Amino acid sequence: MKKMKNQAVTILTLTTLLSALALAAAVGLPTNLAAAPTSNNVAVFATGLNNPRGLKFGPDGYLYVAEGGIGGANSTVGCCEQVPDVGPYTGSITGSRISKINANGVVTTAVDNLPSSQTNPQTGSLISGAADVAFIGDTLYILLGGAGCSHGVPQVPEMPNGVIRVNADGTTDLIANLSAFVMANPVQNPNPADFEPDGTWYSMIAVGGNLYAVEPNHGELDKITTSGQISRVADISASQGHIVPTAIAYHGNFYVGNLNTFPIVPGSSKILKITPSGHISVFAQGLTTILGVVFDGRDRMYVLETSTATGNPTPFTGKVVRVDPSGHQTEIASGLFFPTGITLGPDGALYVSNVGFGPPPVGMGQILRITVP
Numbered sequence: 001m002k003k004m005k006n007q008a009v010t011i012l013t014l015t016t017l018l019s020a021l022a023l024a025a026a027v028g029l030p031t032n033l034a035a036a037p038t039s040n041n042v043a044v045f046a047t048g049l050n051n052p053r054g055l056k057f058g059p060d061g062y063l064y065v066a067e068g069g070i071g072g073a074n075s076t077v078g079c080c081e082q083v084p085d086v087g088p089y090t091g092s093i094t095g096s097r098i099s100k101i102n103a104n105g106v107v108t109t110a111v112d113n114l115p116s117s118q119t120n121p122q123t124g125s126l127i128s129g130a131a132d133v134a135f136i137g138d139t140l141y142i143l144l145g146g147a148g149c150s151h152g153v154p155q156v157p158e159m160p161n162g163v164i165r166v167n168a169d170g171t172t173d174l175i176a177n178l179s180a181f182v183m184a185n186p187v188q189n190p191n192p193a194d195f196e197p198d199g200t201w202y203s204m205i206a207v208g209g210n211l212y213a214v215e216p217n218h219g220e221l222d223k224i225t226t227s228g229q230i231s232r233v234a235d236i237s238a239s240q241g242h243i244v245p246t247a248i249a250y251h252g253n254f255y256v257g258n259l260n261t262f263p264i265v266p267g268s269s270k271i272l273k274i275t276p277s278g279h280i281s282v283f284a285q286g287l288t289t290i291l292g293v294v295f296d297g298r299d300r301m302y303v304l305e306t307s308t309a310t311g312n313p314t315p316f317t318g319k320v321v322r323v324d325p326s327g328h329q330t331e332i333a334s335g336l337f338f339p340t341g342i343t344l345g346p347d348g349a350l351y352v353s354n355v356g357f358g359p360p361p362v363g364m365g366q367i368l369r370i371t372v373p
Helices: 017-024 178-184 234-241
Strands: 042-049 052-057 062-068 090-101 107-118 130-136 139-144 160-168 173-176 204-206 210-215 221-222 230-235 245-250 254-259 269-274 280-287 289-293 299-306 318-323 329-336 343-345 352-353 365-368
Touching: 017 160, 042 062, 042 090, 042 329, 052 130, 052 343, 052 352, 052 365, 062 139, 062 343, 062 365, 090 130, 107 139, 107 160, 130 210, 130 289, 139 204, 139 234, 160 178, 173 178, 178 210, 178 221, 204 245, 210 245, 221 234, 221 245, 234 269, 234 280, 245 299, 254 289, 269 289, 269 299, 280 299, 280 329, 289 343, 318 352, 329 352, 329 365
Parallel strands: 130 204, 245 289
Antiparallel strands: 042 365, 052 062, 062 090, 062 130, 090 107, 130 139, 139 160, 160 173, 204 210, 210 221, 221 230, 245 254, 254 269, 269 280, 289 299, 299 318, 318 329, 343 352, 352 365
8 A cells, every 4th residue: 555645635535545445444434333332312314325525405305415326447548637646537427326214214315317426546547527416496406526637537428527517307417617727827826746637626506697616626615506617616726735625615615624634633623714805714724634524503613524633544433523603612412433524404413424434345325413512
């Protein structure tokens, strides 16, 4: 296995996950992760998912979950620029999907046959695909993070990273080509050892009839209109360097959390406040490996931390931390297994994608329901 570098890759191309899984095996990873130790306020809401990531409740009451999927075997070596270090990727145009879950935890497929890709076997064959979902009115939009030629996704038909609209009849349209945008509009301080030509988009929200997406490897926050126009709100790399911004929420301003580089230093991640005009300031510090941010109706922020142990990513160390308006931090849940996304339910509970990266058997991903004290 490769040695870690200080400019280590993001969670989407995580070179150190193999050692984390080896640790899980050493301590006896349970076949049924529902039996894994968690906080008393944590319950398994749904199972059978493949690398679940971003999630939102739709206007129909269903919980929609973007699944990274199962990867693929297609190679594009010789066809386009490949990803250094963790590449070459292999991929497919049909390995990912969007699932929807009813109030009883029953999972059905909402959108199928989306692109999925994986890193090389030496770095764990780590999977990315559909990254997040958002609604504008009744219309579902999907953010792709594991597509594009550099991720091994076949060039015919072209399927770049971007935003997909799901039409009322169930058909889909690519409305914004984010791969082309990052190639034509480089950020100020890209990291050569952690560079992905198509980007590895992670989080997306809807605000005021527009979509906003965060890209971790390049380090940017971009606006996407429903007609497909793309513009940059903030080049996070310009002032913050390579901090790997991953998670976004909106509460009068944008709040963006960062994963940071590896090895993990607990307390080294933060929440940035970004104004609609792009001004960046630090809102909260002392957090770790942030992959999700959401607000409740009392102006309290909930931060999802995927791994909080020092060094390599470690299973069963994920947490949810509440940050009050005063800045006080309270642990809400712990013992999570590489959680990757968080949202607030209409019932006031938090819903978290769990086992978002992890063991190879398909269907190991979960959605957890966390009762807020």
